[in-house]
Amino acid sequence: MRIVPARDGGLVRLRLFGGELSADAARAVAQAALRCGSGTIEVTNRANLQLRGMRDEAHEALIAQVLDADLGPSAEGGDDLRNVMLSPLASDDTRALGAQLIDAMQGDAALHALSPKFALQLDAGEPLAMLDHPHDVWLSALDRDAVHFAFGFAGALRGAALGAIARADAVRFVMSVLRAFLALASDDEHRMRDLLARVDAARFLETLDVPAMQAVPQTWRRPHADASLRLGAHLEANGITYHVGAQTRLGRLDTASLAALADLVTTHAQRRMLTTPWQSVLIPGVGKQHVHAVLARLEALGLATDAHAPFARIVACAGSQGCARSRADTKADAHRLALLLPPDAEVHLSGCERSCAAAHPVDTTLLAVAPGRYQLIRQARTQARNLTIEEAAMWLARSTAHA
Ligand code: SF4
Structure with a gap:
């Protein structure tokens, strides 16, 4: 975990798996931001957290607090290999596959040479997903049960797929892609788009050591996703509970607000929240009887719950x-x-x-x-x-x- 110098002090990025943040971890982050830095916390457009104004001498204390909160990488040097983006509405199955990908990547020391910006997107057709980011590698479910995934490189998910793989082969496929990328990329090619500007995608695919890849119909496109579902209250797939979402002001939270969110999910939801690539927060598992109170509390904290609000x-x-x-x-x-x-x-x-x-x-x-x-x-x-x-x-x- 690095402290990167910035004009307002050190900047530290905390990578959250799929934006997942437990109430306890949120309180720990709020404390760390206050003790070790300026107290300014940012939600990034990769659904991570950044702590600003960090003091150099606080580096060790910060690392200890982050590891205590279970927010660190599983392998030394593997922190940058946790850029696997998921929908905030990803199912447990999709999260499990995302976790397998991250574990495999962190476990391969050779992949630690990838750029910290190199990113993967995994989506299973959720109605809320950031499809417009130019991810280096993306996998998108071809069927409702996510048994097969279309894949593509260096582009948004709305683009045409290059092929498809079975879910059972997804980890092996991604690892093969990443190793091939590192083997072929020159010193100044850090992202997939850099490499593919020089090497044809079809030729790149020929270098992969993966099971037979299937063709995807040219007309295939990932179903439409609706970004407005990140805000306000919406019934969840279980038909019982709601997710409630709110936009931070320009991506920022202060320590008191983050601690208040931790209290809110403890008393009114399931002790967890999710950060999103829209720099917003989403509280899953809110009972119908609590929806009004949660919306009111989020507004009282200065977060926008309506897509028409200026800060949204x-x-x-x-x-x-x-x-x-x-x-x-x-x-x-x-x-x-x-x-x-x-x-x-x-x-x-x-x-x-x-x-x-x-x-x-x-x-x-x-x-x-x-x-x-x-x-x-x-x-x-x-x-x-x-x-x-x-x-x-x-x-x-x-x-x-x-x-
Ligand atoms: S876009 Fe803003 S934050 Fe990024 S480098 Fe430029 S001035 Fe800095």
Whole structure:
């Protein structure tokens, strides 16, 4: 586990398997964030947690607390190999397969050479899933019982599949893909898209040591998923309990809020919550009699439970308070924009071209050009330059009115 330097102190990433966070682990994270850092906790767009403002001398204490909370890797050096993304609604069966993948990857020391950004997506057709991230390797169930999975590389799940494998072969297949990637990739090819820009996908597949792969109909596409299901209360697949979801403000929680969430899931749910790639939290297993109280408590904590709320429609990167690359204080500007945001507008504020906050497409990007000034980009085209936040809000209001 590394402390990465940032403008506001050290930054530590805690990888959560499938976003899973028990009440006890949440309390431990809140304590660690307070004792070892600034107390700022972020939910990332890979459904992990980041603790900001960490002090170098607190590194050992932090590691001890994280391991105590059972949030560390199972193998030394294996922390970066836990980028297996699941739906927040993944079943126990899918989670079990995800866990097998992670265990196998962590157990192979040769794979520790993979980039920390190298990511896998495993989905079984859940109605809520982040399908727009460009994962290096993805597996998507072809049938209701998830007996076979379509697979593809270096792209979003909506793209065409390259083939299919049986569930029983999934771990062996993924391990073969990762080993082949490391064998073929040059020193400056860190992601699957880098390699496939040079090596044809069909040729790459020929190098794999896997059981016979099946063809997938050209017309196959992963069923539509609905991101709005991450917010508010929705009946779960068991037909009895509800999941209740809420959006953090620009991906951030403070220690008191995280501890309050831990208390909430203890008293009103099943002592666990999930973080999501939309930087939100989702509480599964809420009884019908508790739904209203849980929604009210989440709102009282400043989280948005309605997809129309401004903070459900804005993302912003760390900005100049936390990142030396940023040309503007995107977080503060996003708070101002939230007060002015027209209905239905979705906006991403980015301090530079890296777009750390939005791995998925967002309707409008405000790219910082100077403190408080932004270039407005829509559909990959610059629509306006050097706007203040107020001018950007007016531009958005006009474009909504004309739509
Ligand atoms: S998008 Fe740029 S400015 Fe923002 S956090 Fe990432 S690197 Fe920093």
